Amino acid sequence: MLDWSVIFHYSPFFLKAAVLTLQISVISLIVGLVFGLVAALCVLAKNPLLQWPARFYVWLIRSTPLLVQLFIIYFGFPQFGLDLSPFWSGVLALALNTGAYNAETIRGGIQSVPAGQVEAARSLGMSAALTMRRIVLPQALRLIIPPLGNNFVILIKDTSLVSTITLVELTLTAQRLIGSTYKPFEMYLMAAFFYALLTTGATLLLKKLESRAAWSHA
Amino acid sequence: MKTTEEKTHPMIDIRGLRKCFGALEVLKGIDLQVAESEVLVLIGPSGSGKSTLLRCLNHLETPTSGEISINGERVNRTDLSARAFQRHLNRVRTHMGMVFQHFNLFPHKTVLENITEAPVQVLRQTREDARRTALELLERVGLLDKCDEYPARLSGGQKQRVAIARALAMQPSVMLFDEVTSALDPELVGDVLRVMEDLARDGMTMIVVTHEMGFAQRVADRVVFMADGDICEQGTPERIFNDPQQERTQKFLGDVL
Numbered sequence: 001m002l003d004w005s006v007i008f009h010y011s012p013f014f015l016k017a018a019v020l021t022l023q024i025s026v027i028s029l030i031v032g033l034v035f036g037l038v039a040a041l042c043v044l045a046k047n048p049l050l051q052w053p054a055r056f057y058v059w060l061i062r063s064t065p066l067l068v069q070l071f072i073i074y075f076g077f078p079q080f081g082l083d084l085s086p087f088w089s090g091v092l093a094l095a096l097n098t099g100a101y102n103a104e105t106i107r108g109g110i111q112s113v114p115a116g117q118v119e120a121a122r123s124l125g126m127s128a129a130l131t132m133r134r135i136v137l138p139q140a141l142r143l144i145i146p147p148l149g150n151n152f153v154i155l156i157k158d159t160s161l162v163s164t165i166t167l168v169e170l171t172l173t174a175q176r177l178i179g180s181t182y183k184p185f186e187m188y189l190m191a192a193f194f195y196a197l198l199t200t201g202a203t204l205l206l207k208k209l210e211s212r213a214a215w216s217h218a
Numbered sequence: 219m220k221t222t223e224e225k226t227h228p229m230i231d232i233r234g235l236r237k238c239f240g241a242l243e244v245l246k247g248i249d250l251q252v253a254e255s256e257v258l259v260l261i262g263p264s265g266s267g268k269s270t271l272l273r274c275l276n277h278l279e280t281p282t283s284g285e286i287s288i289n290g291e292r293v294n295r296t297d298l299s300a301r302a303f304q305r306h307l308n309r310v311r312t313h314m315g316m317v318f319q320h321f322n323l324f325p326h327k328t329v330l331e332n333i334t335e336a337p338v339q340v341l342r343q344t345r346e347d348a349r350r351t352a353l354e355l356l357e358r359v360g361l362l363d364k365c366d367e368y369p370a371r372l373s374g375g376q377k378q379r380v381a382i383a384r385a386l387a388m389q390p391s392v393m394l395f396d397e398v399t400s401a402l403d404p405e406l407v408g409d410v411l412r413v414m415e416d417l418a419r420d421g422m423t424m425i426v427v428t429h430e431m432g433f434a435q436r437v438a439d440r441v442v443f444m445a446d447g448d449i450c451e452q453g454t455p456e457r458i459f460n461d462p463q464q465e466r467t468q469k470f471l472g473d474v475l
Contacts, residue, residue: 120324124312125309127308
């Protein structure tokens with residue numbers, strides 16, 4: 001049966017690991033949002049010098065595994081003198097990865113705002129940038145919050161991969177404690193519990209955000 | 219904008235305007251002048267190029283060739299860099315208010331915010347000034363009580379009157395109306411047309427694309443009948459409606475009246 005005593009005994013380790021997982025998630029989330037927004041705007045730009053690099057980025061990230069991306073950054077980049085700490089290697093890989101998916105989500109949201117909205121704004125003398133900022137993005141936001149939320153939840157779960165580059169987050173914590181307790185079921189269960197806690201918290205927060213972004217009630 | 223000296227140019231001056239979508243020539247060299255305070259009504263079968271002509275005026279469509287000037291100022295200048303041309307367009311567009319068939323109100327902003335958005339963001343008016351003007355305009359279109367509603371709560375006719383107020387808030391020299399009653403329930407058309415008639419009486423220069431022949435007869439100074447991307451016939455409403463010369467015009471009016 002479940003050995004509750006090891007669970008209670010080792011829960012402080014998991015709590016500490018959950019904080020690290022949360023830190024990695026939140027920083028990657030913010031950087032990934034910036035990457036996603038910039039990439040989406042570039043993909044939609046008429047200038048091919050903006051469009052093609054952004055398309056390449058999205059294609060490259062979406063067609064390769066996150067684990068390989070992580071290894072290239074952590075093990076591969078030092079070959080060229082770019083020696084990032086495990087923490088920042090992890091954050092960079094996760095942010096680049098989620099950013100590509102965010103870019104597609106944001107692009108879709110922007111494109112689903114009716115063309116008439118842009119025409120109305122431009123006919124009032126608003127510049128393209130002003131139209132994007134004041135008219136299109138606020139409307140796109142309402143549409144993209146739910147799918148962005150999915151990307152966030154995936155991001156939190158994907159942080160488990162940084163256990164492979166010595167970051168003692170939830171998954172590696174479980175693995176290490178198994179070495180001394182020989183209780184893999186309890187230890188992985190604890191890790192799973194904290195992941196569920198984090199993802200559920202994120203989902204609830206996003207639900208709140210979603211209802212705040214709804215402006216019309218007809 | 220307006221000077222005391224005698225005007226030597228029409229309010230709108232269109233010369234040799236052509237517009238092609240791929241191989242399709244939608245406007246085949248339009249020449250048209252509109253005087254200050256004139257109400258010009260464009261009629262014609264769908265696909266005749268009326269809306270495209272209107273949208274070329276404020277460069278929502280890029281003309282293939284030809285010249286368009288408003289109040290003596292060339293709209294589609296070719297002597298500017300891409301950036302400078304965009305700035306030029308943004309400024310010229312503030313002189314032309316446009317109202318669309320499908321309203322295109324901003325759904326995430328209240329009625330008042332819809333109207334004050336461009337005056338504040340583009341003309342750099344203070345919020346208080348923009349708000350005062352907006353409330354005056356809302357009173358004029360009979361919707362003062364709706365100022366804090368979101369567009370989704372309004373009927374089509376109310377939305378269209380807000381759209382007119384939004385365009386007027388920029389204090390344009392010309393108003394362009396693109397089939398503004400076509401998407402409305404019949405009983406809501408009257409309120410919108412009344413607002414437009416008021417505007418015409420106040421001396422606004424207007425170009426109106428419409429299928430409302432009653433409005434054309436009552437309000438137009440001049441009716442232009444378009445067919446196949448060209449002006450087929452034009453004249454006073456009395457002349458066009460009572461004594462059309464061209465066969466195309468006779469057939470069209472026979473079909474719609």
